[in-house]
Amino acid sequence: MTKVVLRVRLITGDSLDVAYEDTNASDVDAVAEHAIAALAADSGMIRARHGDRLLVLYGRGVATLELAPRGAVL
Numbered sequence: 567m568t569k570v571v572l573r574v575r576l577i578t579g580d581s582l583d584v585a586y587e588d589t590n591a592s593d594v595d596a597v598a599e600h601a602i603a604a605l606a607a608d609s610g611m612i613r614a615r616h617g618d619r620l621l622v623l624y625g626r627g628v629a630t631l632e633l634a635p636r637g638a639v640l
């Protein structure tokens with residue numbers, strides 16, 4: 567299981583840092599690509615964590631995703 571921290575900028579201009587993990591991916595790049603592909607789909611969504619909260623992030627509300635080398639701060 568590989569986990570990444572994504573900084574998500576919403577179309578409202580707000581941003582938040584979420585942790586996203588994929589059980590099938592072997593490296594960080596594959597996890598990031600999976601998240602991007604899922605959110606790009608017409609009905610795309612991912613399940614992620616913000617602190618200790620589980621949330622569902624829908625692609626139609628996301629403006630950008632950022633993956634920093636050291637990760638975002640939760």
